[in-house]
Amino acid sequence: MKIAIIGTGMAGLSAAHHLSGDHDVVLFDKSRGVGGRMSTRYAGAYEFDHGAQYFTLSDPEFEALVDTLGEATAPWDSRGLYLRAGEMMADTGRPRWVGAPRMNALPKAMANGLNIQLGRRVARIAGQPGELTLRFEDKSTDGPFDRVICTAPAPQASDILPQRSPLQVILADVRMHACFALMVGWLDPFDPGWDSLRVSDLPISWMARNSSKQGRDETISTLVVHAAPEWSDVHAEADREWVQTMMLDAASALCGRPLNQAPHIALHRWLYAYANEGVGQNCLIDPALGVVLAGDWCVGGRVEGAYISGRAAANAINLLG
Ligand code: FAD
Numbered sequence: 001m002k003i004a005i006i007g008t009g010m011a012g013l014s015a016a017h018h019l020s021g022d023h024d025v026v027l028f029d030k031s032r033g034v035g036g037r038m039s040t041r042y043a044g045a046y047e048f049d050h051g052a053q054y055f056t057l058s059d060p061e062f063e064a065l066v067d068t069l070g071e072a073t074a075p076w077d078s079r080g081l082y083l084r085a086g087e088m089m090a091d092t093g094r095p096r097w098v099g100a101p102r103m104n105a106l107p108k109a110m111a112n113g114l115n116i117q118l119g120r121r122v123a124r125i126a127g128q129p130g131e132l133t134l135r136f137e138d139k140s141t142d143g144p145f146d147r148v149i150c151t152a153p154a155p156q157a158s159d160i161l162p163q164r165s166p167l168q169v170i171l172a173d174v175r176m177h178a179c180f181a182l183m184v185g186w187l188d189p190f191d192p193g194w195d196s197l198r199v200s201d202l203p204i205s206w207m208a209r210n211s212s213k214q215g216r217d218e219t220i221s222t223l224v225v226h227a228a229p230e231w232s233d234v235h236a237e238a239d240r241e242w243v244q245t246m247m248l249d250a251a252s253a254l255c256g257r258p259l260n261q262a263p264h265i266a267l268h269r270w271l272y273a274y275a276n277e278g279v280g281q282n283c284l285i286d287p288a289l290g291v292v293l294a295g296d297w298c299v300g301g302r303v304e305g306a307y308i309s310g311r312a313a314a315n316a317i318n319l320l321g
Contacts, residue, residue, distance in 0.1 A: 003317060004028065004134055004142070006122050006160065007151035009036020010303050011294045013110040014310025015149050017065070019317060020114060027114060028134065028142070030121035035107035037270065038099065038303060046185035046222050046264050048210050049103035051273075053196070053224070054078075054096035055303035062307045065110075066097065072109035074100035074214035078195035083254070091198050101215030122160050125150065129290040147290045147320065149313045151306075153272035154297045165286045167293060170279055174297050177229035178236045179273035182247045183222070185264035190221040192255050203231040204250045223259070225251045229274050240267055275301040282312030285320070292316045 001023045005012045008029040019025050033039070037051040054076050057063040066073050076098045080091035099105040120136055125148050127133040133143035150157050154174035161167060195212040199205055205228035211218050225247055227235075235243055244267045245260075252259045259265070275297035284293040294313035299305030 001146040001317070002026075002144070003147045003149065004132070004145040005149045005151065006134070007036060007295070008034040008107065008111060008116060008118075009151060009295075010038060010107065010306035011151035011296065011310035011313070012036075012149070013107055013114075014307045015151065015294060015313045015317075016114050016310075017110060018311050018314030022318075025115065026142075027116045028120045028122055029116070029118050030137075032118055033104065034111045034116065034118070035104040037273070038103050038107050040102040040104040041183060041266070041268065043183070043185065043264055043266060045187065045217075045220060046183070047102055047216070048183040048185070048222055048224050049098070049213070050181040050183055050224055050268050051270065052103060052303050053206065053208055054098050056094040057097060057304065058094065059304055059308055061311070062304055065307075066106075069106065069109045072099060072105040073097055076195075076213050078208075078212060079193070080196045080198070081194040082198040082200075084200045091196065098213045100213075122150075125160055125162060125289075125291060129288060132290060147292070147317050149292045149294060149317065151293075151295045151310065151313070153295060154275070155272060157293050157295070161286075161291065161293070162289065165289055165291065167284050167286050167291075170284060171293075174279060175276045176272040176297060177274045177276075178232040179229055179270045180227040180232050180235075180243055180247065181268045181270065182225040182227075182244065182251065183264070183266045183268070184225065184248075184251070184259050184262045185220065185222045186262045187220050189219060190223075190255075190257065192257075197254060199254065203227050203246055204254070205229070207251060207254065223251070223255070232269075232273070236269065236271065240269075243267060278305070282309050283316055285316045287320060290320065292320075
C-alpha cells in the first residue's frame with residue numbers, strides 16, 4: 001500500500017517505523033526539521049530542549065528501540081526537586097531519559113532512511129477511500145494514497161480531516177493546553193543545587209538546567225523554564241514581553257539570580273503542548289475513509305504515549321488491509 005503519514009513527531013515516526021518494511025511510506029511535516037515537540041532550539045553557543053524535557057521507558061518495545069538507538073539517547077541522572085506550597089522535597093519518579101547530545105537526536109535517528117518531505121503543511125485530506133489526496137497550504141497536491149495517518153495535535157487534525165468524518169465528534173472534545181517556554185543562557189556554569197525543579201505555584205511549573213543533561217556543554221548554562229499550562233492558556237495571546245517579564249521574575253526568585261541580565265533570553269509559545277486524559281483508544285480509525293489519527297493526545301500525552309499511539313495506528317492500517 002502507499003501510505004502518507006502527516007507529522008514527523010514521535011507518533012509519526014513510530015508509525016513509519018512499524019510500516020516502512022512492508023509498505024511504500026512517505027511522511028510530510030510543516031516544520032523544517034523532524035521531531036515535533038521533541039525539538040531543540042539553537043542560538044549561537046546555546047542549545048535548548050525547549051519542548052519535551054525527558055522521556056520514560058515502560059513499554060518494552062519502546063525500551064528496545066531506545067536500546068537499539070543507544071548513541072542517540074542517554075539516561076539523565078538529574079537532581080530533581082519539587083517545590084510544593086513553599087516546601088522543597090525530592091521529585092521522585094521513573095528514571096528519566098533524554099536524546100543525546102540533544103533531544104531531537106532520537107527523532108533524527110528514527111528518521112534515518114525514511115522518505116520525508118519537510119516544509120509541507122497539509123491543509124486537507126481529500127479524495128475517496130483508496131484514492132486519498134493531500135492538499136497542501138501552497139495549493140500543491142500529492143497522492144493518490146491508499147491510507148493516511150495524521151499525527152498532528154487534535155485541533156490541527158480536525159482542520160485537516162474531512163468534516164464528514166465521524167471522528168470529528170471525538171476531536172471536538174479533546175482539550176490541549178498551551179505552554180510558554182523561556183530559554184535563558186549565559187556563558188559560565190551555574191549550579192542552584194538542582195538539575196530540575198518542579199513548581200506548584202503559578203506562573204511556573206518547571207525549570208531545568210538543560211546543561212546538566214548528558215552530552216551537553218557544561219561549561220555554559222542553559223536554563224529552560226516552562227509556564228504552567230493553566231497560566232499559559234489564560235495568557236496565550238498576551239503581550240510576549242509581559243509574559244517574558246513575569247516568567248523571568250518568578251524564575252529569578254527561584255534561582256536566586258537576576259536572570260533578566262543573562263546574555264541570551266528567548267521565549268517560545270507552544271499552543272498545543274499538553275493533552276488531557278486521552279481518548280480511551282490508542283488511535284482513532286475512520287475505516288470508511290481509510291484514515292487513522294494518532295498522537296500523544298490519544299494516550300494522555302508524553303513521548304512514550306506518542307510512540308504507543310503511532311504503533312497502534314500502524315497496526316490499524318495493517319488490519320484495515
Ligand atoms: P508532535 O511532536 O506535536 O508531532 C506532530 C507533528 O505534526 C509536528 O512535527 C508538526 O509540525 C506536524 N504537523 C502538525 N500539523 C501539520 C500539518 N498541517 N501539516 C504537516 N505537518 C503538521 N513529554 C514527555 O514525555 N516528557 C516531558 O518532559 C515532556 N515535556 C514537555 C514540555 C513541553 C513544553 C511540551 C510542548 C511537550 C512536552 N512533552 C513531554 C510532551 C511530548 O513532547 C509529546 O507528548 C510528544 O512529543 C508528542 O509527539 P506527537 O508525535 O504526538 O506530536
